[in-house]
């Protein structure tokens with residue numbers, strides 16, 4: 001919140017320096033009861049499963065939080081309610097944003113405090129006195145102000161996220177344009193390679209070095225083509241064309257796009273007749289990204305298994321490998337756009353694959369496995385999906 | 392005259408090196424092939440020469456590949472057309488079907504697929520059926 005907005009909201013709730021004075025003289029009446037107010041505040045949080053879930057550090061954290069909340073209550077009543085106050089209390093708001101506390105809890109939490117302070121004003125000050133009326137007004141004003149400060153930190157966070165998304169969208173558009181422009185040069189490279197190969201065949205030249213480098217260029221061109229395809233798909237957000245499809249068919253067709261070194265063995269374990277309801281093209285694309293990732297994760301040799309089956313009300317397709325696995329510190333980030341841990345990666349493959357799965361109402365996750373990595377696609381079965389869309 | 396002359400393919404592609412490569416690949420495959428670099432040039436070329444198949448880029452400097460097909464049909468030229476494109480989204484594919492393109496192939500080209508498609512045109516024509524939709 002800017003100083004200007006702060007001044008504006010202060011004026012709107014009617015908060016003045018006089019309100020600060022009133023709250024200051026109220027503070028000694030509240031202080032003896034502060035501990036009880038705060039115990040009740042946390043009792044309410046602990047009684048609610050979702051609110052309690054925000055407290056991850058157990059009793060020790062609650063004890064610590066109670067002390068900080070005492071400090072907060074002092075600051076609330078003593079002020080001064082200046083720009084330093086705004087900054088300090090915005091910081092407290094941001095702590096809650098950071099732990100993803102749903103902002104609706106803030107209303108109830110503030111009201112809980114409001115009720116206690118009003119009760120104290122009601123009981124400790126002469127009934128019907130101007131002092132009592134002024135105190136109740138100031139209490140309500142300062143808590144309105146507090147709620148505005150807290151909620152504004154949630155708004156700031158959303159704005160930040162939106163800006164980040166816009167930046168990403170711009171990067172996305174730019175990369176799609178570049179990807180598109182790369183298609184002709186890549187097409188020329190590819191067709192020249194094709195012509196070279198034909199020529200070598202005609203001349204009946206068989207030379208291991210020529211073959212090796214021809215294959216190497218062809219492979220790298222193919223990598224670039226895959227990258228541009230991923231970029232374009234990402235930018236384009238193709239709508240799904242769903243139909244009932246045999247999983248084995250999707251997997252078999254995917255395997256045709258996969259080039260793996262000889263010592264990497266890919267085992268397919270797909271139940272005959274297993275069907276899913278989805279967009280076979282896009283799923284192939286997602287699956288190809290997972291299998292390619294697995295191939296690249298293996299040190300030139302190893303095993304990959306592609307398996308599928310029913311799981312709850314979904315069809316799952318798993319791609320597992322016996323490679324080094326994903327380090328724990330990277331597990332949360334591997335699905336992020338533009339995140340990559342590979343020297344030649346672009347950070348598109350997994351983000352794209354996840355988007356395809358989510359477009360189907362399904363998921364893509366990294367599952368725990370004793371060795372290597374196991375990625376799991378789930379696609380809801382039509383019945384479950386239909387039920388969901390009815391709701 | 393009586394024996395079968397090589398099939399003629401017109402390549403419309405504004406990237407000159409790519410156009411040359413595609414033409415060369417057709418020539419290598421036993422076709423007679425010519426290239427032009429714009430839709431306008433293609434129309435002009437078809438006024439004086441006959442082609443069995445046209446392979447055209449979608450995005451061209453003047454009229455687009457799809458406009459080219461429309462213009463060509465308006466002049467009564469029935470040459471089957473294959474569209475190649477770096478950015479074949481669903482709407483483009485649909486529109487290509489509407490204007491009567493045989494198929495839309497993504498760039499970079501899969502030449503085996505392109506050849507198969509051109510051959511399918513031959514077979515259809517030799518079987519004296521009108522060129523219809525693309526093979527599955």
Ligand code: HEM
Pocket residue numbers: 045050051052054055056065068069072092095096099101105106109110113
């Ligand atoms: C009137 C509303 C609230 C006030 C004034 C308040 C105040 C505070 C303060 C002063 C801190 C310490 C900030 C720091 O580290 O400097 C804090 C942290 C925290 N609050 Fe609140 N709080 C409120 C509502 C809630 C609610 C409703 C919940 C949970 C349901 C909650 C959960 C937490 C947690 C988990 C932390 C610790 C975050 C961390 O450091 O990991 N708070 N709060």
